[in-house]
Amino acid sequence: MTKKNKSAIQRRLIPTYIFLIIVSFISVFPLYWMISAATNTSTDVSRGRILPGSHFMENFHNLTSQQPLWRALGNSFFYAILTTVICLLICSIAGYGFEVYHDKGKDRLFSILLLAMMVPQVATMVPLFKMFSKAGLLNTAVGFILPIISTPFMIMMFRQNARSFPVDIIEAARIDGLSEVRIFFQMFIPTMKSTYAAAAVITFMNAWNSYLWPKVIMTDNKAMTMPMLIANLITGYVTDYGMLMCGVLFCSIPTMVVFFVLQKQFAEGITGAVK
Structure with missing residues (x-):
């Protein structure tokens, strides 16, 4: 040229x-x-x-003096990390099972599972609150994470990406005497690192930014999360926008850091790349 x-x-x-x-x-x-x-x-x-x-x-001082910023940050980190770890484990096992193990009713069951994606979260809010209230799970980490540790979207995502996992590796491992548990943890998880990274980013962001369900289930201020703290800054007759945006900045930094650190793996996981 x-x-x-x-x-x-x-x-x-x-x-x-x-x-x-x-x-x-x-x-x-x-x-x-x-x-x-x-x-x-x-x-x-x-x-x-x-x-x-x-x-x-000045805005930072006003924020920390009027709101439990560090407690809310700690709660959000604890709930988001715990939710991410458990969700990745459960959804990856389910997606792996749906793809690797063959059964006549598997696809029918998976179709029923996908129908749950059409049910809005608000429609299940009141029944879940009554169930959790009777079970004594208000203001607990279990009450926060239980409805979101297994989602149809994550299961579908792991199943779609598991299709690119070489079946020959599984068959060779079985011939060598590896158990199904060891095949999953020692072969599937290391191979699907990009998928786990993408799922971790999505799950962490959803758990960190969750507001409606924590607002319903967390009735004690000691269990307050960052989105709940930000909402409290808007209440009242006068809103201090400088302090509000300072709180929004602290709420946004963790998700931005997680995304920028894992953005390459996130892109590979969304496109279904296998290493």
């Missing part, structure tokens, strides 16, 4: 680059505004100031 052709192609790509720059700016601007608002006073935020200020420590 000559230099003239290369320059012509580059000129044709200029509108594409401009469009991508504009879209990237629009996507990143809310994040920038959140960080900037956390450093400004409530008055500056109301007036539409977008430049960073010097009031971050």
Whole structure:
């Protein structure tokens, strides 16, 4: 390809680059505004100031003095990590079983399972609350994680990705005398690292950002999570937007860190890549 052709192609790509720059700016601007608002006073935020200020420590002090920030952060980390670990274990076993073991009623059972995706969470909120209340699971970690440790979407995701897992490896392992449990833990899990990473990102974000169910099941302030704390900052006649955005910043950092650390594995897991 000559230099003239290369320059012509580059000129044709200029509108594409401009469009991508504009879209990237629009996507990143809310994040920038959140960080900037956390450093400004409530008055500056109301007036539409977008430049960073010097009031971050003041907003942070107001936040920690009025709300149990560290307790809410600790609760959210505990619930989200516990939910992620248990959900990955249960859903991966279910997805692996649906794909590897063959049975006449397997596909029919899986179709019934997928129908649960059409039932909105709000429709099951009241029955679940009554069941958990009678079982004494209010304000407990079990009450938080039990409804979300096994989801049809995660099971379907693991089953679809398990289709790319080589069947010959399973047959060879069985011939060598490995048990089904050892095949799953020693061969399937290491091979499907990208799928586990993608599922971990989705599950952690969903558990961290969960608000409605914790609001129903967690009636004690000691069990407050970060989304519940953010909601408490909006109550009242006057809202301190600087303190509010400071709280939103602290609530957003863990999910952003998890996504940026696992973004490569997340992309591979979503596309079904197997290593």
